[in-house]
Amino acid sequence: xxxxxxxxxxxxxxxxxxxxxxxxxxxxxxxxxxxxxxxxxxxxxxxxxxxxxxxxxxxxxxxxxxxxxxxxxxxxxxxxxxxxxxxxxxxxxxxxxxxxxxxxxxxxxxxxxxxxxxxxxxxxxxxxxxxxxxxxxxxxxxxxxxxxxxxxxxxxxxxxxxxxxxxxxxxxxxxxxxxxxxxxxxxxxxxxxxxxxxxxxxxxxxxxxxxxxxxxxxxxxxxxxxxxxxxxxxxxxxxxxxxxxxxxxxxxxxxxxxxxxxxxxxxxxxxxxxxxxxxxxxxxxxxxxxxxxxxxxxxxxxxxxxxxxxxxxxxxxxxx
Amino acid sequence: xxxxxxxxxxxxxxxxxxxxxxxxxxxxxxxxxxxxxxxxxxxxxxxxxxxxxxxxxxxxxxxxxxxxxxxxx
Numbered sequence: 001x002x003x004x005x006x007x008x009x010x011x012x013x014x015x016x017x018x019x020x021x022x023x024x025x026x027x028x029x030x031x032x033x034x035x036x037x038x039x040x041x042x043x044x045x046x047x048x049x050x051x052x053x054x055x056x057x058x059x060x061x062x063x064x065x066x067x068x069x070x071x072x073x074x075x076x077x078x079x080x081x082x083x084x085x086x087x088x089x090x091x092x093x094x095x096x097x098x099x100x101x102x103x104x105x106x107x108x109x110x111x112x113x114x115x116x117x118x119x120x121x122x123x124x125x126x127x128x129x130x131x132x133x134x135x136x137x138x139x140x141x142x143x144x145x146x147x148x149x150x151x152x153x154x155x156x157x158x159x160x161x162x163x164x165x166x167x168x169x170x171x172x173x174x175x176x177x178x179x180x181x182x183x184x185x186x187x188x189x190x191x192x193x194x195x196x197x198x199x200x201x202x203x204x205x206x207x208x209x210x211x212x213x214x215x216x217x218x219x220x221x222x223x224x225x226x227x228x229x230x231x232x233x234x235x236x237x238x239x240x241x242x243x244x245x246x247x248x249x250x251x252x253x254x255x256x257x258x259x260x261x262x263x264x265x266x267x268x269x270x271x272x273x274x275x276x277x278x279x280x281x282x283x284x285x286x287x288x289x290x291x292x293x294x295x296x297x298x299x300x301x302x303x304x305x306x307x308x309x310x311x312x313x314x315x316x317x318x319x320x
Numbered sequence: 321x322x323x324x325x326x327x328x329x330x331x332x333x334x335x336x337x338x339x340x341x342x343x344x345x346x347x348x349x350x351x352x353x354x355x356x357x358x359x360x361x362x363x364x365x366x367x368x369x370x371x372x373x374x375x376x377x378x379x380x381x382x383x384x385x386x387x388x389x390x391x392x393x
């Protein structure tokens with residue numbers, strides 16, 4: 001039987017996550033421009049972080065298995081990989097819901113969405129490989145090697161690839177303090193990509209202290225296009241008018257202008273810039289801690305079940 | 321308009337649904353945890369079956385009229 005301390009810890013986790021849910025819905029304020037939809041960040045970000053943690057744990061136990069050849073290490077590696085896969089699916093689903101509200105579409109092959117999809121495929125490959133092999137030693141050995149190689153891709157697919165691509169609508173600059181979207185520099189007549197929107201700078205015009213740009217914005221697939229007129233206040237050296245992208249809650253802003261060279265820097269202004277509210281940050285932290293504890297619990301149960309399954313198979317083999 | 325869809329009410333309904341889902345997940349994990357521990361405890365208490373050595377078979381063919389057995393191993 002589980003020790004009393006473990007049971008109390010699990011009960012506390014249940015209460016903790018209930019508190020996180022309550023805080024998510026009724027304590028933290030709404031995000032400016034996003035309304036109640038912005039609250040999903042309290043689920044989305046921690047599940048994504050926990051998936052990275054889980055894949056890291058899986059790779060660690062895979063390395064330990066290759067070193068020590070203990071079946072328990074392989075059970076732990078597999079359990080962590082399965083939990084990581086589950087949390088990645090949760091992060092993807094919550095992200096897709098957010099995407100539907102903010103971008104108007106569940107899935108638009110944004111670099112962030114594509115990279116997480118590739119990550120899911122890689123770990124699905126691990127499970128398929130293990131399922132295809134009958135020899136337990138071979139299954140464990142190859143699974144451990146695959147898991148190590150799979151983890152090498154995790155930092156690239158989760159942290160590097162989406163930041164290398166300028167054409168992402170994933171709101172790094174909106175929610176993560178310290179990160180920023182650089183935007184794109186365009187001169188008159190030039191075309192660029194801002195988010196998944198094609199933008200073309202038609203002309204620049206100075207009217208008093210303001211510089212106004214005429215920008216054609218095209219939807220993906222060139223379904224429709226609109227002309228927007230973001231402006232820049234020269235006296236305050238700050239963006240002035242920031243019209244919304246058609247059908248989105250993101251705005252286009254003129255971040256900087258060089259009139260002599262005829263070049264402007266256009267960028268996305270996401271609603272609810274920075275989760276600066278203390279309650280939101282504390283809830284996000286509490287959610288991350290809660291999901292981490294939940295992962296540890298789930299992973300322990302699954303590893304135990306895999307161990308029991310292995311013991312039963314051993315005994316069945318001995319009896320036959 | 322449906323009262324449940326009003327912004328002030330809908331957020332509480334969403335909270336109740338989320339809490340109900342979490343309660344279900346928690347109860348499932350709690351039960352699975354207890355059952356897996358019990359299963360492990362039982363397995364540890366039961367002695368593992370001894371693996372018997374491979375069975376060897378000897379065949380002796382004997383004809384009464386020949387006296388000495390043939391093919392004895």
